[in-house]
Amino acid sequence: xxxxxxxxxxxxxxxxxxxxxxxxxxxxxxxxxxxxxxxxxxxxxxxxxxxxxxxxxxxxxxxxxxxxxxxxxxxxxxxxxxxxxxxxxxxxxxxxxxxxxxxxxxxxxxxxxxxxxxxxxxxxxxxxxxxxxxxxxxxxxxxxxxxxxxxxxxxxxxxxxxxxxxxxxxxxxxxxxxxxxxxxxxxxxxxxxxxxxxxxxxxxxxxxxxxxxxxxxxxxxxxxxxxxxxxxxxxxxxxxxxxxxxxxxxxxxxxxxxxxxxxxxxxxxxxxxxxxxxxxxxxxxxxxxxxxxxxxxxxxxxxxxxxxxxxxxxxxxxxxxxxxxxxxxxxxxxxxxxxxxxxxxxxxxxxxxxxxxxxxxxxxxxxxxxxxxxxxxxxxxxxxxxxxxxxxxxxxxxxxxxxxxxxxx
Amino acid sequence: xxxxxxxxxxxxxxxxxxxxxxxxxxxxxxxxxxxxxxxxxxxxxxxxxxxxxxxxxxxxxxxxxxxxxxxxxxxxxxxxxxxxxxxxxxxxxxxxxxxxxxxxxxxxxxxxxxxxxxxxxxxxxxxxxxxxxxxxxxxxxxxxxxxxxxxxxxxxxxxxxxxxxxxxxxxxxxxxxxxxxxxxxxxxxxxxxxxx
Numbered sequence: 001x002x003x004x005x006x007x008x009x010x011x012x013x014x015x016x017x018x019x020x021x022x023x024x025x026x027x028x029x030x031x032x033x034x035x036x037x038x039x040x041x042x043x044x045x046x047x048x049x050x051x052x053x054x055x056x057x058x059x060x061x062x063x064x065x066x067x068x069x070x071x072x073x074x075x076x077x078x079x080x081x082x083x084x085x086x087x088x089x090x091x092x093x094x095x096x097x098x099x100x101x102x103x104x105x106x107x108x109x110x111x112x113x114x115x116x117x118x119x120x121x122x123x124x125x126x127x128x129x130x131x132x133x134x135x136x137x138x139x140x141x142x143x144x145x146x147x148x149x150x151x152x153x154x155x156x157x158x159x160x161x162x163x164x165x166x167x168x169x170x171x172x173x174x175x176x177x178x179x180x181x182x183x184x185x186x187x188x189x190x191x192x193x194x195x196x197x198x199x200x201x202x203x204x205x206x207x208x209x210x211x212x213x214x215x216x217x218x219x220x221x222x223x224x225x226x227x228x229x230x231x232x233x234x235x236x237x238x239x240x241x242x243x244x245x246x247x248x249x250x251x252x253x254x255x256x257x258x259x260x261x262x263x264x265x266x267x268x269x270x271x272x273x274x275x276x277x278x279x280x281x282x283x284x285x286x287x288x289x290x291x292x293x294x295x296x297x298x299x300x301x302x303x304x305x306x307x308x309x310x311x312x313x314x315x316x317x318x319x320x321x322x323x324x325x326x327x328x329x330x331x332x333x334x335x336x337x338x339x340x341x342x343x344x345x346x347x348x349x350x351x352x353x354x355x356x357x358x359x360x361x362x363x364x365x366x367x368x369x370x371x372x373x374x375x376x377x378x379x380x381x382x383x384x385x386x387x388x389x390x391x392x393x394x395x396x397x398x399x400x401x402x403x404x405x406x407x408x409x
Numbered sequence: 410x411x412x413x414x415x416x417x418x419x420x421x422x423x424x425x426x427x428x429x430x431x432x433x434x435x436x437x438x439x440x441x442x443x444x445x446x447x448x449x450x451x452x453x454x455x456x457x458x459x460x461x462x463x464x465x466x467x468x469x470x471x472x473x474x475x476x477x478x479x480x481x482x483x484x485x486x487x488x489x490x491x492x493x494x495x496x497x498x499x500x501x502x503x504x505x506x507x508x509x510x511x512x513x514x515x516x517x518x519x520x521x522x523x524x525x526x527x528x529x530x531x532x533x534x535x536x537x538x539x540x541x542x543x544x545x546x547x548x549x550x551x552x553x554x555x556x557x558x559x560x561x562x563x564x565x566x567x568x569x570x571x572x573x574x575x576x577x578x579x580x581x582x583x584x585x586x587x588x589x590x591x592x593x594x595x596x597x598x599x600x601x602x603x604x605x
Contacts, residue, residue: 006594007563009543013535014460014564020477026444030484039506040486
């Protein structure tokens with residue numbers, strides 16, 4: 001039977017049913033109601049529909065917010081941790097420090113990504129596993145002395161925290177394995193230009209950051225392309241050489257100042273923050289003050305001298321490796337309290353250059369560059385300058401020897 | 410109550426019901442005891458209200474009682490009616506509430522179970538065997554909502570969206586129940602024909 005036949009049949013049946021007598025219905029007495037009762041009450045269908053629509057919209061919004069939160073927390077890259085030796089490998093993590101992906105463009109290093117499935121693994125464990133794989137696959141040459149651990153984040157504090165956690169964990173891991181490797185730790189704020197260069201030369205942003213330092217210190221005698229092919233050992237050596245040669249340009253601002261933070265992983269202490277020391281110079285790497293310097297697996301840090309004028313006074317060149325014994329406290333050096341007395345043990349590789357031997361004025365080209373940098377950073381430094389001026393006044397009083405310290409590896 | 414019942418005339422407004430439009434001002438006229446306005450409303454809606462009540466009560470006599478009470482209630486509360494664009498929804502609300510009251514009262518007085526209600530179905534006034542089979546199957550096979558939707562669609566000529574509005578359910582639900590009900594009926598009727 002078709003649909004229409006069924007409906008017709010039902011219609012016929014109902015129409016045949018006896019109906020009410022309308023005349024009698026009209027004659028029946030009706031009492032007018034003063035108000036609606038439960039039988040005649042009117043339902044506001046429209047408002048019910050509006051309520052339903054609003055409820056649906058609220059549910060949709062709630063789902064959207066939950067999804068956005070989940071995506072923001074778990075799927076959006078927050079930090080990039082890079083391990084650099086002969087080549088670079090980057091671990092991209094979310095806000096929960098879980099691994100989202102591992103990136104490397106080096107064919108040898110790609111074996112690591114093929115070997116390891118680290119998605120959603122905690123970053124500390126992931127970094128350890130990557131380092132293990134690098135060792136196992138022979139990607140760390142015997143001659144490798146330094147690996148660089150860098151953390152890039154939009155927030156320098158978060159980068160610093162993550163660097164401390166991962167760095168100390170890797171340090172412990174290396175200690176357990178008895179590997180004589182130095183870890184160079186760097187944390188810096190995300191920068192589009194750095195990322196573009198890293199992408200262009202297939203290296204990590206941390207390495208680009210280091211290369212920018214070297215280029216700054218060595219002028220235009222090198223290109224990013226040529227430096228990108230070098231290992232961290234070579235770059236560190238070049239950076240040190242560049243730092244040595246740059247001792248005369250004390251007032252030069254580093255190109256990445258204001259965004260680089262140097263951390264002593266072993267001590268979990270921050271030794272300098274370039275974002276706060278605008279007129280300071282990047283000097284170089286020296287072992288941490290509390291580090292056992294006889295241990296080859298020393299963690300390096302970069303020391304920043306707050307005031308450029310102070311740095312004119314002293315120029316100390318220092319070798320980090322295989323140094324043993326006590327050496328001047330960095331605060332002593334930077335504040336000018338260090339007097340070079342006989343009872344203080346000066347590391348054998350530290351050379352004190354008398355102020356007289358330093359050129360008084362940097363070359364014109366460098367001065368111009370420095371002036372431009374200072375202008376750009378002027379806004380950030382206004383507050384800090386006042387503080388620095390205070391410190392400067394105090395330091396000048398204390399600085400009997402009228403010398404500055406420049407530390408180089 | 411049965412005094413009022415009489416052979417039902419062919420509804421002259423039925424064809425118009427295909428585009429059932431009720432002017433809501435009719436309730437104001439009814440409130441002023443305008444019997445022509447009441448007659449107009451009655452002729453337009455009586456079949457639909459009867460079908461709707463019958464689909465709930467499954468008993469012709471009880472359905473007629475409730476239909477009568479429904480129109481008396483309309484007369485008594487017409488002055489309280491607030492136009493909301495859905496007059497049929499209000500009429501069906503009154504009819505549904507009265508039907509439920511009737512069922513409750515019947516259960517209390519006679520201790521009638523739902524199974525017994527099914528036994529009350531009798532369409533002695535239907536002489537066509539096929540029509541009797543279809544209407545009996547409609548009450549036996551379909552659930553309340555499927556039955557209400559199919560009967561309203563067949564008798565009142567209301568469009569699906571109007572039925573959905575009147576019964577306060579989404580159009581998609583109304584449509585799925587309608588098609589599911591018809592499918593069940595067709596299947597059942599095919600089996601009945603095969604068994605003969």
